[in-house]
Amino acid sequence: MHELSLASTMVEQIEELMRSHGIKQLDKVTVTIGALSGVDCEAFEFAFPIAVEKTLLEGAVLSIVFQSVEVTCRDCATRSSPDPLYLRCQTCGSNAVDVVSGRDLMIQSLEYTDSTDITLCETESGLT
Amino acid sequence: MCKDCGCEEGNANHAHHGHHQHKHDHSAHRLELGQKVLAENDRLAEQNRIWLHERGIVTLNLISAPGTGKTLLLEETLKILEGKVSCAVITGDQQTDNDAKRLQGKGAKVAQIETVNSCHLDAHRIAHALPEVIDEDTQLLFIENVGNLICPVAFDLGEDFKVALLSTTEGEDKPLKYPSLFSVAQVTVLTKTDLIPYLQWDLDLFREYIQRVHPGVYTFELSALTGIGMESWLDYLQKLVPSKTVK
Numbered sequence: 001m002h003e004l005s006l007a008s009t010m011v012e013q014i015e016e017l018m019r020s021h022g023i024k025q026l027d028k029v030t031v032t033i034g035a036l037s038g039v040d041c042e043a044f045e046f047a048f049p050i051a052v053e054k055t056l057l058e059g060a061v062l063s064i065v066f067q068s069v070e071v072t073c074r075d076c077a078t079r080s081s082p083d084p085l086y087l088r089c090q091t092c093g094s095n096a097v098d099v100v101s102g103r104d105l106m107i108q109s110l111e112y113t114d115s116t117d118i119t120l121c122e123t124e125s126g127l128t
Numbered sequence: 129m130c131k132d133c134g135c136e137e138g139n140a141n142h143a144h145h146g147h148h149q150h151k152h153d154h155s156a157h158r159l160e161l162g163q164k165v166l167a168e169n170d171r172l173a174e175q176n177r178i179w180l181h182e183r184g185i186v187t188l189n190l191i192s193a194p195g196t197g198k199t200l201l202l203e204e205t206l207k208i209l210e211g212k213v214s215c216a217v218i219t220g221d222q223q224t225d226n227d228a229k230r231l232q233g234k235g236a237k238v239a240q241i242e243t244v245n246s247c248h249l250d251a252h253r254i255a256h257a258l259p260e261v262i263d264e265d266t267q268l269l270f271i272e273n274v275g276n277l278i279c280p281v282a283f284d285l286g287e288d289f290k291v292a293l294l295s296t297t298e299g300e301d302k303p304l305k306y307p308s309l310f311s312v313a314q315v316t317v318l319t320k321t322d323l324i325p326y327l328q329w330d331l332d333l334f335r336e337y338i339q340r341v342h343p344g345v346y347t348f349e350l351s352a353l354t355g356i357g358m359e360s361w362l363d364y365l366q367k368l369v370p371s372k373t374v375k
């Protein structure tokens with residue numbers, strides 16, 4: 001399944017990020033999936049727990065942010081968000097549109113809890 | 129980022145604005161990334177693109193379901209372009225090298241990539257295949273992707289254009305079912321038009337659907353078997369390639 005290999009690629013990338021940021025345990029991964037990315041949200045959700053098995057991400061929750069299609073119009077220069085199956089400018093109806101958003105598959109953010117930092121911040125706050 | 133005030137974490141001067149102090153609990157963190165999952169593939173694809181452009185080569189990435197007619201279209205295209213445009217082909221297949229064999233002996237260098245378990249070609253594999261098929265005369269590179277309408281779309285190979293192919297035996301509404309391919313491919317080719325008389329294929333409906341998901345897209349309607357409609361396709365290809373001084 002396409003989504004499983006993408007999820008696994010993503011997990012490898014996140015593990016690398018966790019190492020470089022010194023993150024030991026991840027609470028939540030937020031992923032952006034575009035309407036025209038070719039990635040099926042449901043299949044991705046299904047693949048995620050399989051992809052994180054025995055990795056640093058084990059136990060992390062997946063949150064998906066759906067990215068709708070956005071186009072800019074070459075006739076009236078406005079930006080609008082049409083149905084991906086009917087790409088037309090929503091302002092003037094022109095079909096001379098360019099897709100500017102909606103194709104992404106992105107790791108949006110990582111949320112994690114890190115206990116060692118608390119003391120550091122409390123000390124800092126205590127200074128002033 | 130600090131969730132209370134938005135200041136950067138790890139900031140040594142973590143005394144907020146002097147006048148007030150909110151309680152700082154930095155136990156929960158959020159790392160904002162916006163990083164593409166296929167960033168590494170995109171990087172390699174860009175390298176391929178630069179490499180190809182340095183050599184003045186135009187590259188087409190052909191994507192369709194299995195059996196749409198990619199290989200036959202390429203066979204016929206190579207035959208006719210032989211001696212006119214110097215072509216190369218990289219073909220991806222999950223198991224066999226049948227396609228590569230069919231494409232041999234038509235004046236083009238052909239490389240086969242066996243993808244085995246993978247349902248698409250990626251930029252890394254293309255990078256390895258490029259030196260095999262490209263020589264200094266090459267003008268036009270065709271990449272026949274693995275038969276699949278979904279997976280190949282996400283993987284940039286370094287091509288100039290994606291070409292989506294659809295045959296008359298597949299149903300007019302395929303563009304609506306796979307908008308991620310048909311909306312991104314700059315060119316659509318309808319294959320097997322010779323079969324239309326035997327099918328309930330509604331050409332107008334197909335044209336309407338394809339224009340819905342990709343207004344203004346370049347569309348060719350042809351039969352590689354009978355040759356009908358091939359002329360404008362070949363014309364288009366010949367116009368794509370910058371004239372190279374033939375050595």
Ligand SMILES: Nc1nc2c(ncn2[C@@H]2O[C@H](COP(=O)(O)OP(=O)(O)O)[C@@H](O)[C@H]2O)c(=O)[nH]1
Nearest residue numbers: 194195196197198199200319320321351352353
């Ligand atoms: N009638 C007809 N058959 C075709 C045409 N193009 C391809 N085919 C047949 O469709 C089958 C699959 O073609 P092939 O080129 O292998 O498809 P690919 O999997 O996309 O590479 C073969 O039996 C071809 O002979 C065409 O224009 N008309």
Ligand SMILES: [Mg+2]
Nearest residue numbers: 198199227272
């Ligand atoms: Mg083939």
Ligand SMILES: [Zn+2]
Nearest residue numbers: 073076089092
């Ligand atoms: Zn408009």
